Amino acid sequence: MVQDLRSAQWYGGDDRNAYIHRAWMRRGLPADAFSGRPHIAIANTASDLTPCNAHLNEVAAAVRDGIFEAGGIPLNLPVVSLGETQVRPTAMLWRNMAAMATEEMLRANPIDAVVLLGGCDKTIPSLLMAAASVDLPAIVVPGGPMLTGTFRGAPLGCGTDVWRLSEEVRGGQLSQDDFNRSESSMIRSRGHCNTMGTASTMGLLAEALGTVIPGLAGTPAPDSRLLEGAHATGKLVVDLIEADRRPSTILTRAAFHNAIVTLAAIGGSTNAVVHLLAIAGRLGVNLTLEDFDVIGAGVPLLVNLQPAGTYLMDDLYRAGGLRAVLGQVIDLLDGAAITVTGKPLVDYLHDAPIWDPDVIRLRSEPLIPDAGIAILRGNLAPDGAIIKPAAASPHLLQHRGKAVVFNTIEDLHARIDDPDLDVDADSVLVLRGCGPRGYPGMPEVANMPLPRKLLEQGVRDMVRVCDGRMSGTAYGTVVLHVTPEAAVGGPLALVQDGDFIVLDVAARRLELEVPDDVLKQREPSTAMLDGLANPTRGWERLYVDHVQQADTGADLDFLVGGSGSAVSRESH
Numbered sequence: 001m002v003q004d005l006r007s008a009q010w011y012g013g014d015d016r017n018a019y020i021h022r023a024w025m026r027r028g029l030p031a032d033a034f035s036g037r038p039h040i041a042i043a044n045t046a047s048d049l050t051p052c053n054a055h056l057n058e059v060a061a062a063v064r065d066g067i068f069e070a071g072g073i074p075l076n077l078p079v080v081s082l083g084e085t086q087v088r089p090t091a092m093l094w095r096n097m098a099a100m101a102t103e104e105m106l107r108a109n110p111i112d113a114v115v116l117l118g119g120c121d122k123t124i125p126s127l128l129m130a131a132a133s134v135d136l137p138a139i140v141v142p143g144g145p146m147l148t149g150t151f152r153g154a155p156l157g158c159g160t161d162v163w164r165l166s167e168e169v170r171g172g173q174l175s176q177d178d179f180n181r182s183e184s185s186m187i188r189s190r191g192h193c194n195t196m197g198t199a200s201t202m203g204l205l206a207e208a209l210g211t212v213i214p215g216l217a218g219t220p221a222p223d224s225r226l227l228e229g230a231h232a233t234g235k236l237v238v239d240l241i242e243a244d245r246r247p248s249t250i251l252t253r254a255a256f257h258n259a260i261v262t263l264a265a266i267g268g269s270t271n272a273v274v275h276l277l278a279i280a281g282r283l284g285v286n287l288t289l290e291d292f293d294v295i296g297a298g299v300p301l302l303v304n305l306q307p308a309g310t311y312l313m314d315d316l317y318r319a320g321g322l323r324a325v326l327g328q329v330i331d332l333l334d335g336a337a338i339t340v341t342g343k344p345l346v347d348y349l350h351d352a353p354i355w356d357p358d359v360i361r362l363r364s365e366p367l368i369p370d371a372g373i374a375i376l377r378g379n380l381a382p383d384g385a386i387i388k389p390a391a392a393s394p395h396l397l398q399h400r401g402k403a404v405v406f407n408t409i410e411d412l413h414a415r416i417d418d419p420d421l422d423v424d425a426d427s428v429l430v431l432r433g434c435g436p437r438g439y440p441g442m443p444e445v446a447n448m449p450l451p452r453k454l455l456e457q458g459v460r461d462m463v464r465v466c467d468g469r470m471s472g473t474a475y476g477t478v479v480l481h482v483t484p485e486a487a488v489g490g491p492l493a494l495v496q497d498g499d500f501i502v503l504d505v506a507a508r509r510l511e512l513e514v515p516d517d518v519l520k521q522r523e524p525s526t527a528m529l530d531g532l533a534n535p536t537r538g539w540e541r542l543y544v545d546h547v548q549q550a551d552t553g554a555d556l557d558f559l560v561g562g563s564g565s566a567v568s569r570e571s572h
Helices: 016-025 056-069 091-108 123-134 160-171 176-186 198-208 224-243 253-266 271-283 289-296 313-318 321-328 409-415 516-521 526-531 538-546
Strands: 039-044 073-078 113-118 138-142 149-151 154-156 374-378 381-387 398-406 428-431 463-466 478-483 500-504 509-512
Touching (some): 056 224, 091 123, 123 198, 123 271, 138 198, 149 176, 198 321, 253 271, 253 289, 289 374, 289 381, 398 409, 409 526, 463 500
Parallel strands (some): 039 073, 374 509, 398 428, 428 463, 463 478
Antiparallel strands (some): 381 478, 398 500
16 A cells, blocks of 8 residues: 555655656656555666766666556666776775765655666665664675687786786786787776776675575676576566565675675675675674684685686676585575565575686685685784785785885875885785775775886786785785774874885784884874865765775765665655
């Protein structure tokens, strides 16, 4: 009945306000649109400036048709869209803004449920953060990865091969002309990055969390089956309203357990750590950094995709997709977690064959036996830092070396190729001032380029330490998300050139070999302090004043939790 729907608070009755709400929304809607039919927003992050999401208007049309078929009223709702490759200084600066804006629009408008359309890195996390805080029935359609491009007869991994080819140019193994030619081969079709970067990771984790129709995440963007799944999603969202199946009933502790297992099994992006922590914070789920280490311990890496492996996302899809991966680790999943269908996730994994065991490895033949995210602690990271062992060089996972310190990203760019830089293959590159507050926004700069003179000597990896993030498409022995960040007085601010740093991943240790009494007498570098963000107005000022640290998800302190869907007052 119309009285049971949230939208009836706007459209029900015969008073002047109800008249205004109905009259301005009629515009071709059927006569019964306001008499018992649910109104469903399609939160659409399509944008020409978010090229990975540019096709989502077509996906939204398929969702719309499914909603109509099931008796609902679909309503396109463009929301903030963040193009990872386009916006400066970093898309992460606006993840929380996108989440806040979407949350407020979902709450303020007469809708009964929402379909969330995302693809590029920050869009799915921001949409899920918003939906969790409003807690209206919600379901995700991931936009899907692009098809594989080729260059010189070989497949190109989006992002990953940018880093590789650019280092080849700097090391003298590839000409600038050939590097430029590869540019037109990198992006073959619509869709997000085809490596196991952040976009692919968050699309797959959205399914592992239960917010996507099982089997849909990872469908390539140009594949017609994505539109078929979008149509089915439009139909299903109407059922979610009848069942009162909300994010709070799906995104439980058990769901986050399954997401962490999935993150390890697929070799997913380290960025997922801050996004999952932020989503959990909106729901009051007690998720910590230690959970990633404990739950992910012993989970094998089964997906042979760049940057940790060989293949790309359309290969994963043809090989059986996420369901085939999770079928191999079903015993590690929490069977209590349900999906948007109302059935447990594990119910969809019993008949999920692997069609190419080189792309998706059998449990008995993993790429890496233990592939979870490692959480490091020590006097250099009292509140934690993370490393992705699957993307690191095994010989560097236990290492001791002298620090070579860069105080800003500009300092790094200015000096990294200086032939007089005092650095060798055993050095530890340190970049600071790149945390949530310091940059601001915690950019993807932790995978620092190696010094040219070392590249020319054949060095291809070094230990790197930073309070920023790393692209999910990147690789290397990179310690990142060092917390507290240097900008708020973390020990990283006190490191000096020549200090010895010890990395011991097996022992989960990151130590600065400087006595405590010496550290207490040190002051942060003036060059670092001068390079920190000091915004005076607007979103950047609000962000710097209120952003939390990476170990809790880098959300704004006043956005943690949710306000529900209730609106207390009329608009006229």
